[in-house]
Amino acid sequence: MQLTNRSKQVSNKEMTLMERAYIPAIATGLAITIKHFFAKKVTIEYPEVKRYLGPVFRGRHILKRDEDGRERCTACGLCAVACPAEAIQMVAAEREKGEENLYREEKYAAVYEVNMLRCIFCGLCEEACPKQAVYLRHDEFVPVFTERDQVIWGKDLLVEDMTNRYTREAWTKEEARALDAKRASGESTNVVPRAIP
Amino acid sequence: MDLTEFLVKTATIFVVFVLTLVIAMYSTWAERKVAGFIQDRMGPNRAGWGGLLQPLADAGKMFFKEDFIPALANKWLFIAGPSLAMLTALLASAVIPFGSTFRINGHEIVLQGVESNIGILYVFGVVALGVYGIMVGGWASNNKFSLLGAIRAASQNISYEVAMGLSLIAILMMSSSLSLGEIVAQQHGMNWNIFYQPLGFLIFITCSFAECNRVPFDLPECETELVGGYHTEYGSMKLGFYLFAEYINMFISSAIISVLYFGGYNYPGMDWVYSQLTGALGSETGHNIATLIGTAVFFGKALFFIFFYMWVRWTIPRFRYDQLMNLGWKKLIPLAIFNIIITGAAVLFLKPVITAWLN
Numbered sequence: 001m002q003l004t005n006r007s008k009q010v011s012n013k014e015m016t017l018m019e020r021a022y023i024p025a026i027a028t029g030l031a032i033t034i035k036h037f038f039a040k041k042v043t044i045e046y047p048e049v050k051r052y053l054g055p056v057f058r059g060r061h062i063l064k065r066d067e068d069g070r071e072r073c074t075a076c077g078l079c080a081v082a083c084p085a086e087a088i089q090m091v092a093a094e095r096e097k098g099e100e101n102l103y104r105e106e107k108y109a110a111v112y113e114v115n116m117l118r119c120i121f122c123g124l125c126e127e128a129c130p131k132q133a134v135y136l137r138h139d140e141f142v143p144v145f146t147e148r149d150q151v152i153w154g155k156d157l158l159v160e161d162m163t164n165r166y167t168r169e170a171w172t173k174e175e176a177r178a179l180d181a182k183r184a185s186g187e188s189t190n191v192v193p194r195a196i197p
Numbered sequence: 198m199d200l201t202e203f204l205v206k207t208a209t210i211f212v213v214f215v216l217t218l219v220i221a222m223y224s225t226w227a228e229r230k231v232a233g234f235i236q237d238r239m240g241p242n243r244a245g246w247g248g249l250l251q252p253l254a255d256a257g258k259m260f261f262k263e264d265f266i267p268a269l270a271n272k273w274l275f276i277a278g279p280s281l282a283m284l285t286a287l288l289a290s291a292v293i294p295f296g297s298t299f300r301i302n303g304h305e306i307v308l309q310g311v312e313s314n315i316g317i318l319y320v321f322g323v324v325a326l327g328v329y330g331i332m333v334g335g336w337a338s339n340n341k342f343s344l345l346g347a348i349r350a351a352s353q354n355i356s357y358e359v360a361m362g363l364s365l366i367a368i369l370m371m372s373s374s375l376s377l378g379e380i381v382a383q384q385h386g387m388n389w390n391i392f393y394q395p396l397g398f399l400i401f402i403t404c405s406f407a408e409c410n411r412v413p414f415d416l417p418e419c420e421t422e423l424v425g426g427y428h429t430e431y432g433s434m435k436l437g438f439y440l441f442a443e444y445i446n447m448f449i450s451s452a453i454i455s456v457l458y459f460g461g462y463n464y465p466g467m468d469w470v471y472s473q474l475t476g477a478l479g480s481e482t483g484h485n486i487a488t489l490i491g492t493a494v495f496f497g498k499a500l501f502f503i504f505f506y507m508w509v510r511w512t513i514p515r516f517r518y519d520q521l522m523n524l525g526w527k528k529l530i531p532l533a534i535f536n537i538i539i540t541g542a543a544v545l546f547l548k549p550v551i552t553a554w555l556n
Contacts (some may be wrong), residue, residue, distance in 0.1 A: 023399070026513060033235045033512045120447045 002047040052173045058121045061114050062166050063158045066104055071159060072133035073112065074105035079125035079134050088125060100145035105131070114153045116142050137166055139176070210291060210310045215269065217290045221444040222252040224503055226325035228444075231507040264413075267430050271337040278334020279431065279438035285327040286445035292316040293452045294378045294494035296462045300484045307379055309491060316377035317369070320453060321362065324408060327355040331417065335427035346426030349518065350417035353407055356525040357414075360402035363533035364397045367540040368457055381461035387467065389460040396536045400460045400529050405450040407525070412510040416518055435494060451502035452495075458497050462491030 006142060044051050052060075064072050075092035093110035095103045102108075119142075126133050145151055158167055167179070228239065228250060233240025242247035266275055290311035299306040313319055328351050335347020368390055384390055391398050407414040418426030425431075428439045455461060470490065475483035478553045516524070 026509075029512045030508060033508060036237055037231070037234045037508075039237060041234070041239055044238055045239070045242075 004076075024061065052176045053138065055138050055168055055171045057138040058123045058126075059140045060116075060137050060138050060142045061125070061153070061158055063109075063112060063155065063162055064133050064135060064166070065160045065162060068101070068123055070100075070102060070104040071108060072104050072131045073109045074107050074131055074133070075109035075112075076107075078128040078130060082128035083119075083125040084122060084124065085118045085120045086114040087120075089113045089115075091186050094128050109155070112155050112158060114158065116145070116150060117151050135166065135168075138168055139166075198524075201319050205306055207312070208402050209306070209308070210419060212292075212531045213290050213295070214277070216285060217445055218449060220500075220503075221441055222256075224329050224444040224447060225255065225440070228507050230492070230508075231504065232511050235508070235511040255438065259434045262433040264433040264435070265400065265437070269339045270414055270430065271339065274333050274337035275379065275430075276435070278330055278337055279435045279442070280330075280435050282327065282330025282334060282439045282442035284324055284443075285330060286442040286550065288326075289320050289449045290445075290452070291318050291322045292377055293449070293456060294322045294381050294461055296488045296494055298484075300481050307378070308488065312378050314374075314376045314379075317365065317375050317380070317457075319366075320449075321358075324446075324449075325354075325358060327408075327442075327446065330439075331427050334431070334439070338427075338430035342429050343423045343429045346417045346423045346429070348417075349419075349423075350410060350427055353410070353414060353416065353525075356522060357407035357529070360400055360525060360529035361408065362534050362535035363530060364400035364404065364536060367394055367459070367533075367536050368538070370544055371508055377456055380484065381463065383484060384463050384464060385461035387460075387465040389458065389463070391458040394458065394536070394540070396532065396541075398454075400501040400533050400536065402454060403524075403529060406506070406509070407521070409446045409450055409506070411443075411506055413513040413516050414521060415515060416521060419515060447503055447506050448499065451499045451506065454502050455495060461498075462488075462495040464491070466496045467491065525527075 066072050075090050077090060077092075080086075080088040080090060089111070090109045090113070091111040092107055096106055121136060123136050126136055126162050142153075221380050230248065230250070232238075241251045242249040244254045294307070294309040294312075296308035299308065331350040332347045335343040335350070338344070368380070369375065371390070371393060372383050374380060374383075380390075406412075410417050417423075418428070420426075423429070425536035428436055431439060465496055467487070467490075471483075471487045474487045477483060478486065
């Protein structure tokens with residue numbers, strides 16, 4: 001059985017004069033390295049150039065709003081239960097009269113906090129959510145933090161911005177680039193989420 | 198020697214000194230850049246444009262690290278080691294002819310630190326002293342690995358100096374002068390020694406790799422066997438001096454190679470360029486510009502050989518120690534002696550025949 005066509009039979013035959021001279025072998029080696037010297041480099045210079053990581057990448061969390069701008073989260077706590085790292089904490093509150101344009105359900109999360117040091121970005125909260133409220137963005141990382149109070153993210157950072165909505169409509173690199181261009185030109189990139197069951 | 202001459206010499210020496218240091222400094226940057234490029238990477242590119250400030254950052258780091266001396270080390274010799282390495286490395290650049298002459302108000306200024314009639318002998322003497330820096334440092338560390346590394350370096354340098362000297366004798370037989378300025382002047386135009394001494398050049402460059410402790414002969418700092426070699430116990434700028442001395446040595450030997458075998462500041466068509474420049478700009482400015490072009494050519498050659506050193510470093514794996522000694526004593530020395538005999542025969546019999554035939 002042949003596993004590879006690059007294997008060479010080992011032999012302990014006497015080397016020929018050409019092989020013992022060593023210089024031709026060095027010249028061959030130098031030719032190989034100089035070819036690599038002028039070859040195109042594969043490095044992606046990270047902070048300046050960012051690679052598209054694909055639509056299933058799990059980056060930072062976002063709390064979605066619906067198409068009318070109401071928060072979808074109903075503070076059921078299933079995400080906190082599902083979380084293996086116990087990174088999510090929330091305080092539920094009842095919706096008052098006149099707040100119908102803010103919250104979709106009668107109960108909402110007054111406080112919703114994710115501890116970004118604990119989070120392991122497994123995506124189980126996203127899977128557990130019955131209201132399609134919490135998602136892990138595929139296009140943004142949690143930025144590096146340098147202070148303690150930057151670690152726990154509250155609703156101010158998590159809730160979706162209606163002027164720059166998060167969508168996962170870009171499934172390929174090209175679509176992602178096109179979407180980036182749309183965002184950069186200030187266009188709304190709204191997409192209607194699936195209907196809630 | 199009058200005062201102006203003294204001042205001119207001082208200025209020349211100072212310029213040579215600064216140039217050597219700057220080139221050695223940027224060799225460290227170039228080494229990492231070349232390593233990166235050969236391995237399909239980018240190399241350092243964060244400090245300054247293209248990583249050009251990297252040597253400064255490295256030096257700053259080296260200076261601010263703890264200057265540690267092991268308790269059982271011999272303190273004096275421990276400090277003397279890197280100082281000696283640095284000193285001997287810097288001394289050698291004094292006799293290298295960087296160009297022909299500058300003409301200012303009718304005075305001729307030679308672009309060479311010291312025009313010595315035993316230039317190449319001086320270089321060899323100083324280079325031979327270089328092994329003391331390593332040996333003293335390795336011994337003073339009071340560490341077995343350091344001592345082993347130092348002994349390796351010493352025996353390697355001594356072994357390869359023999360073959361190097363023998364390969365050089367062939368050059369000296371042709372030039373019948375020990376002065377580097379004279380040897381370069383004889384290679385006027387395209388009359389380079391490499392065309393007469395290809396075998397001698399090969400021996401010489403192999404030996405200079407060994408003298409500089411560069412790959413494939415970098416056994417003194419063979420990590421897998423000796424931790425860090427002779428500088429295992431060194432840190433801070435003392436380590437920096439050792440590494441820096443290596444790069445200075447590399448530049449010196451590249452310069453020596455280009456002087457001995459590749460005609461130094463000579464290039465094909467230099468007479469035509471010279472007559473054009475002096476014709477157009479007068480015998481003073483024209484001459485100076487022609488000299489500058491020659492100096493640029495010299496540095497081009499020297500820098501190419503520095504690149505060649507790096508290129509080889511990232512291509513060839515390290516020799517085993519017995520292979521190193523076999524190559525030095527059993528291959529290179531007989532080859533060098535053979536080369537001397539051939540050269541002697543050619544100078545004695547072939548040269549008169551060819552000159553007679555040409556006339």
